[in-house]
Amino acid sequence: xxxxxxxxxxxxxxxxIEKGAYDLIDALHDELVKQGLVDEIxxxxxxxxxxxxxxxxxxxxxxxxxxxxxxxxxDIPFLVEEHFLKGRVAEQYxxxxxxxxxxxxxxxxxxxxxxxLKNIGEIDPxxxxxxxxxxxxxxxGKVLTxxxxxxxxxxxxxxxxxxxxxxxFPTGLKWRFIRNADGDQKFMICNADEGDPGAFAxxxxxxGDPHSxxxxxxxxxxxxxxxxxxxYCRAEYPIAVRTMKTAIEQARNFGLLGEDIxxxxxxxxxxxxxxxxxxxxxxxxxxxxxxxxxxxxxxPRPPFPAQKGxxxxxxxxxxxxxxxxxxxxxxxxxxxxAGLGYKKSTGTKTFSMAGDVKNTGLIEVxxxxxxxEIIYDVGGGIKDDKAFKAVQTGGPMGGxxxxxxxxxxxxxxxxxAAGSILGSxxxxxxxxxxxxxxxxxxxxxxTQDESCGKCTPxxxxxxxxxxxxxxxxxxxxxxxxxDTLRHLCDEINENSLCGLGKGAPxxxxxxxxxxxxxxxxxxxxxxxxAKVCRNLIRFEIIDGPCTGCTLCARNCPVDAISGExxxxxxxxxxxxxxxxICEQLCPYDAIEIV
Amino acid sequence: MQTTLEKxxxxxxxxxxxxRATIDRILQENKHLEGATMVVLNGIQESIGYISSExxxxxxxxxxxxxxxIHGVVSFYSFFTTTPRGKHTIKFCIGTACxxxxxxxxxxxxxxxxxxxxxxxxxxxxxxxxLCRCVGAxxxxxxxxxxxxxQGRVKPNRFxxxxxDIKSQEG
Numbered sequence: 001x002x003x004x005x006x007x008x009x010x011x012x013x014x015x016x017i018e019k020g021a022y023d024l025i026d027a028l029h030d031e032l033v034k035q036g037l038v039d040e041i042x043x044x045x046x047x048x049x050x051x052x053x054x055x056x057x058x059x060x061x062x063x064x065x066x067x068x069x070x071x072x073x074x075d076i077p078f079l080v081e082e083h084f085l086k087g088r089v090a091e092q093y094x095x096x097x098x099x100x101x102x103x104x105x106x107x108x109x110x111x112x113x114x115x116x117l118k119n120i121g122e123i124d125p126x127x128x129x130x131x132x133x134x135x136x137x138x139x140x141g142k143v144l145t146x147x148x149x150x151x152x153x154x155x156x157x158x159x160x161x162x163x164x165x166x167x168x169f170p171t172g173l174k175w176r177f178i179r180n181a182d183g184d185q186k187f188m189i190c191n192a193d194e195g196d197p198g199a200f201a202x203x204x205x206x207x208g209d210p211h212s213x214x215x216x217x218x219x220x221x222x223x224x225x226x227x228x229x230x231x232y233c234r235a236e237y238p239i240a241v242r243t244m245k246t247a248i249e250q251a252r253n254f255g256l257l258g259e260d261i262x263x264x265x266x267x268x269x270x271x272x273x274x275x276x277x278x279x280x281x282x283x284x285x286x287x288x289x290x291x292x293x294x295x296x297x298x299x300p301r302p303p304f305p306a307q308k309g310x311x312x313x314x315x316x317x318x319x320x321x322x323x324x325x326x327x328x329x330x331x332x333x334x335x336x337x338a339g340l341g342y343k344k345s346t347g348t349k350t351f352s353m354a355g356d357v358k359n360t361g362l363i364e365v366x367x368x369x370x371x372x373e374i375i376y377d378v379g380g381g382i383k384d385d386k387a388f389k390a391v392q393t394g395g396p397m398g399g400x401x402x403x404x405x406x407x408x409x410x411x412x413x414x415x416x417a418a419g420s421i422l423g424s425x426x427x428x429x430x431x432x433x434x435x436x437x438x439x440x441x442x443x444x445x446x447t448q449d450e451s452c453g454k455c456t457p458x459x460x461x462x463x464x465x466x467x468x469x470x471x472x473x474x475x476x477x478x479x480x481x482x483d484t485l486r487h488l489c490d491e492i493n494e495n496s497l498c499g500l501g502k503g504a505p506x507x508x509x510x511x512x513x514x515x516x517x518x519x520x521x522x523x524x525x526x527x528x529x530a531k532v533c534r535n536l537i538r539f540e541i542i543d544g545p546c547t548g549c550t551l552c553a554r555n556c557p558v559d560a561i562s563g564e565x566x567x568x569x570x571x572x573x574x575x576x577x578x579x580x581i582c583e584q585l586c587p588y589d590a591i592e593i594v
Numbered sequence: 595m596q597t598t599l600e601k602x603x604x605x606x607x608x609x610x611x612x613x614r615a616t617i618d619r620i621l622q623e624n625k626h627l628e629g630a631t632m633v634v635l636n637g638i639q640e641s642i643g644y645i646s647s648e649x650x651x652x653x654x655x656x657x658x659x660x661x662x663x664i665h666g667v668v669s670f671y672s673f674f675t676t677t678p679r680g681k682h683t684i685k686f687c688i689g690t691a692c693x694x695x696x697x698x699x700x701x702x703x704x705x706x707x708x709x710x711x712x713x714x715x716x717x718x719x720x721x722x723x724x725l726c727r728c729v730g731a732x733x734x735x736x737x738x739x740x741x742x743x744x745q746g747r748v749k750p751n752r753f754x755x756x757x758x759d760i761k762s763q764e765g
Contacts, residue, residue, distance in 0.1 A: 014743070104731075104733050104734075194730060195727065195728070196728070197688075197689030197690040197691070197692075197693075197727060197728035197732075198689060198690040198691050198728065198732050199728075199730070199732075200728075200730035200731065200732055200733075203730040235636065235673050236726065236727070236728070236729050236730065237730065238742060273629070273632065273633065274632070274633075274636050275632075275671070275673075276632065276635070276636060276639070276671035276672070276673035276674055277671050277672035277673035277726070277727070278670060278671045278672065279727060290632060291629050291632070292628075292629045293629040293630060293631030293632045293633075293667065294631070294663075294666075294667065295666050295667055295670040296670060296671070297670075311628065352730075352732060352733075353733070354690070354691035354732035354733055354735060355690075355691055355694050355695075355732075355735075356694065360691075360732070360733035360734075360735075361733045362733075392690065395690075396690075426690070426732075428690045428691055428694065428732075430694060434694065439694075442690070442693050443690075446727070450727075452670075551751075555703075555750060555751050557702045557703055557705070557706035558706070577702070579698065579699050579702045580696065580699055581699045581702065581703065581750045581751075584696065584699065584749075584750070585749075585750070585751055
C-alpha cells in the first residue's frame, strides 16, 4: 500500500456535486500533478463533511484535520500551493473554526469514548485497505494463529461484553453454548434489523465501518465453530446492504472469508439477507424464520437458538454493535475493556440522540454515565432552552423517564429497574411541549401495527390500549380508563411470547407512572396540558403581532385562514384541522394555541 | 400445466417479455439458495415494483412451494405490495423523532397538494405516497424519502418544491 503524507477528503453528497465537487476533484488532481505532489497527497471521496447548503463543496485534510469549505475550482491552485507545498494552513478558506464532521456524528465530545465508532467518518468504508491500515483484521490474525477457540471465548467472557441489542446477555457465554451444542452445521447471525424508531447507530456502523462487523463475526465463528454466517439487514437501509455486500466481496478477495482463512484451515463464509419492513424480525426467532424465507413470526423458547436455531441448527445471534466491539477486545485485551463501564455493564454503548436536544446525533459513552450527563453535557441541553420533560429510551419497547430519573447511571440493570430498557440505544428527548398521552398513543399505534398477530394478548390487547388512548386524546376518556389500561398492560406483558409483546406496554406503563397528571387532565378536565391533542385545543391569531403577511393563509392545507393583506387574519375553527402548520410558520409568533 | 397457465396471464409484468425475463432471471439466480423466498420476493419487488396474486402463483410454481405460503410471506411484510406503485415514491417517516418533529404536518400538506392519502398513487401514476417506519435518520427529523433520496428537516412550506422537482424531472 502506497504511503501518503496527507489525505484530502472531498465531500460528494448531492448538493456538493451540484455545486461542482467533481470539478473540484479534477482540479485538485491536476494541481497536485503539476506541483509533483501526486504521490504524497491522496484525494478521496467521502460523504457529507459540513452543511452543503451553506458550505459546499468542502474538503477535509487529514491528519491535520483542517476543514476548508465553500471552495471553487479557482481556489485550488493557491490552496494546493499554500497547504501542501508550503505547509501553511490557508486560513481564508476556513469558514468555521470547529470542524463539523456531519450532522449525525460530530467530533467526539468530552466524556465520549469511541470504540465502535472509532473508524466512522475516518476511513473509506468501501476500501478494505483503509480498515487494515487501522489495525483491521489484526485481531483475526491473532485469534487464528495464537489462540484456541476456547481461549477466544474466555477472552470475550472476561471482557464482560454483553449483547448490545438490548438483552444484555454475555456474548462469550452465548458463543460457548454454540461451541458445546450438537449440530452438523452452526450458524453465526448478525442482527442488523435495527427497527427501533429513534435508533440509527447500527446503520452508521454498517455503512461506515463494515469490516469491523465482518471481522467480529469471523472471530465469533471461529470461537463458536460456525461455518456459515448471515447478516440480516432491514430493507430500510439500502446503502448499508450495498456497503456490506461490497465489504464481504473484498474480504473474500483478501482471503479473509471463504475456505482456509489466512491459511489456518478454518473456513467461514458470509451472506447478506434483507428484511422487508417487519419490525418484529428484530426478535431473534422471528429473524431466523425470515432468513429461512417464512413469515417473520416468533416461536417459543426453549429450544433456544443456541440449540435449535436457523434450519434447526445451533445458531448464534448478536447485534451489529456487539460484533463490532470484538476485534478491539481481542487486540487490547479483556482487562482494558472490563476497565471501562460500570458494574456488570462493561465497555461503551452508542446512543442515537434525537428529539428536542441541541446536539442530535450519534454518541458513544462508557456505561455508567448518567442520563443528565448525556443530555446536558454531551447533548448540549434542551433546544430553545425549553424545559426538559421526558426521555424515551430503548425504542417502542422502552419507557419514558422523567426528570427524577436523570441521575440514573446508564446500564442494563438500572434502566430495567426504572421501568425502561437500554434497547438498541435510541434516546428521544422530549421537551415541555410534548404530550405524554399522545406519545404513549404514538407508540401503541406502532406496536399495534407491527404486532405479528400470533399471540392474542399482543394482537388484541395493543389494539384495545390504542383505542382507549385515542379516546383519551380526543377528550372522550372515562375515569375507569386508567385502571383498564394498567390491567391490560400487565396482561399483555405476562402473556405474550416475544419481546415485542412483553415490552409493548412499557411506554404506557411508564407514562402512567410518571405522568399520571397528564392522563387525568385529559380525562377529567378535557384539557391537554402540553397543547398537542387536536380535539382539546384551538388555534387563534393574536391581533397585535399579526402583520397580515398572508404566509399562514397560503400554507393552510384546508384554507381555514382568511383575511386581507396587511390586516389581522382569522382562523375559522369549523374548518381548521389543527395541523399546526400556521403556528410553525408564523414569523411573528402571532398564532396562539388555546 | 405450464402451458395452460401461460395463456391465462393478464398481468402486464408476466406478459411483457423484458419484465418476464427479469422475473425469470431473479428466480433462476436464487432458487438454489436456502431460504430463497425472501431473496426472490425482495428482488422482484425492487425491479418490478409489485408482486400481484398472479405473480405469486408464478413464483410459487417456480419455487415448488404452495401459493398459500408465498402469499403468506408477501402479505406479512410491509415492503411487498400487490399493486403497481407510482413511478416515484415519497415515503414519510413516522418514527418517534419525526413524529415529535411534526411529520404529520408534512403529510397534511402532501394530501392537500396531491389529493391522495398515504398508500395511494396519483391518477397519472407518477407519485405514490407511503408511510414508513423509522429510516434511521432521526437527527435530521422530520424526514421524507423521495425514491431513495433521504431528505431531512423538511418544512411544510418547502414541500411543494419537492413535488415540483419530481414533475420537472419528468419534463
